Amino acid sequence: MERKAVQDFYPDDFNVCYGCGQRNEHGLHVRTYVSGDDTTATFTPQPYHTAMRGYVYGGLIASLIDCHGTGTAAAAVYKAAERDLGSDPPLRFVTAALHVDYLKPTPIGVPLHLRGHAKEVKGRKVVVEVVLSAAGDVCARGDVVAVQAPAQLGSQGA
Amino acid sequence: MERKAVQDFYPDDFNVCYGCGQRNEHGLHVRTYVSGDDTTATFTPQPYHTAMRGYVYGGLIASLIDCHGTGTAAAAVYKAAERDLGSDPPLRFVTAALHVDYLKPTPIGVPLHLRGHAKEVKGRKVVVEVVLSAAGDVCARGDVVAVQAPAQLGSQGA
Numbered sequence: 249m250e251r252k253a254v255q256d257f258y259p260d261d262f263n264v265c266y267g268c269g270q271r272n273e274h275g276l277h278v279r280t281y282v283s284g285d286d287t288t289a290t291f292t293p294q295p296y297h298t299a300m301r302g303y304v305y306g307g308l309i310a311s312l313i314d315c316h317g318t319g320t321a322a323a324a325v326y327k328a329a330e331r332d333l334g335s336d337p338p339l340r341f342v343t344a345a346l347h348v349d350y351l352k353p354t355p356i357g358v359p360l361h362l363r364g365h366a367k368e369v370k371g372r373k374v375v376v377e378v379v380l381s382a383a384g385d386v387c388a389r390g391d392v393v394a395v396q397a398p399a400q401l402g403s404q405g406a
Numbered sequence: 407m408e409r410k411a412v413q414d415f416y417p418d419d420f421n422v423c424y425g426c427g428q429r430n431e432h433g434l435h436v437r438t439y440v441s442g443d444d445t446t447a448t449f450t451p452q453p454y455h456t457a458m459r460g461y462v463y464g465g466l467i468a469s470l471i472d473c474h475g476t477g478t479a480a481a482a483v484y485k486a487a488e489r490d491l492g493s494d495p496p497l498r499f500v501t502a503a504l505h506v507d508y509l510k511p512t513p514i515g516v517p518l519h520l521r522g523h524a525k526e527v528k529g530r531k532v533v534v535e536v537v538l539s540a541a542g543d544v545c546a547r548g549d550v551v552a553v554q555a556p557a558q559l560g561s562q563g564a
Contacts, residue, residue: 261459262458264456265456265457265458265463266455266463266465267463267464267465269456272454272456273454274452274454276465296424296430296431296432298423298424298427298430299424299500300420300422300500301419301422305424305425305469306425306469306472306500306501306504307425307465307466307468307469307470307473308424308465308469310465310468310469310472310504310506311464311466311468311469314464314465314468315465342458342464342511343508344507344508345505345506345508346464346468346504346505346506346508347504347505348504349502349503350500350501350502350503350504353500
């Protein structure tokens with residue numbers, strides 16, 4: 249059986265995000281997996297996701313941290329509530345603030361590994377730390393302040 | 407004569423960024439224009455750049471702020487040095503840190519307007535504030551800490 253990501257449990261209406269929506273055909277399809285108290289994701293950039301030649305574009309790094317952060321937030325709140333992932337009512341988070349420190353240039357052409365950890369779960373707000381590594385080096389570190397989305401957001405027309 | 411953007415002056419080797427490189431055929435092609443002491447950019451997201459339906463994906467907003475921030479940093483340092491944009495040696499900035507506050511959901515289907523301002527220019531480091539508006543509302547605010555890239559970065563192989 250294929251292992252399920254947090255995003256596989258998002259309701260269809262909430263699953264159109266360019267970064268992590270499994271129903272966005274143009275998107276990046278970030279997939280967040282629960283691993284003990286942490287989460288993991290792996291993403292291999294396309295050759296055109298460059299900043300300078302040979303290095304990954306910072307906006308992509310921010311995007312990966314953002315989506316892995318909101319996925320991690322959802323997983324943390326399901327866990328805190330002792331609920332199964334995807335059980336009703338659905339929990340979906342949006343980003344209130346994002347901070348990324350680019351610690352060193354991120355090489356392109358190798359998989360990027362992300363590890364997320366919910367540092368704080370307080371009501372509808374979750375603060376997630378995400379560390380991004382490439383070829384064994386930590387290249388970026390991020391903080392995502394995620395807030396639970398109102399249920400009606402998912403069904404608003406485009 | 408077509409008005410030139412800061413990115414039009416980037417040397418070819420530095421002009422491959424997915425966000426703002428004019429030589430990246432897959433990229434977003436953010437263009438930063440000098441406007442007095444500030445800078446401006448306009449970007450209309452594609453319909454698939456969604457977060458929730460009807461709203462722009464936060465990773466794209468971070469990407470726009472990032473690239474408009476480094477473009478603004480370059481413009482500010484040329485100006486501080488009383489040099490013309492694009493004069494030699496070229497100045498190109500990379501992001502050391504990025505912070506974005508998502509103030510309200512950003513509607514999709516309308517142009518996004520960015521205004522940048524270099525708050526601090528200190529040696530090789532520039533701190534830029536970027537405000538993003540849509541349909542007359544400020545939707546996001548960002549700070550970009552940009553650092554001048556070493557000249558050899560532009561010519562490294564992919």
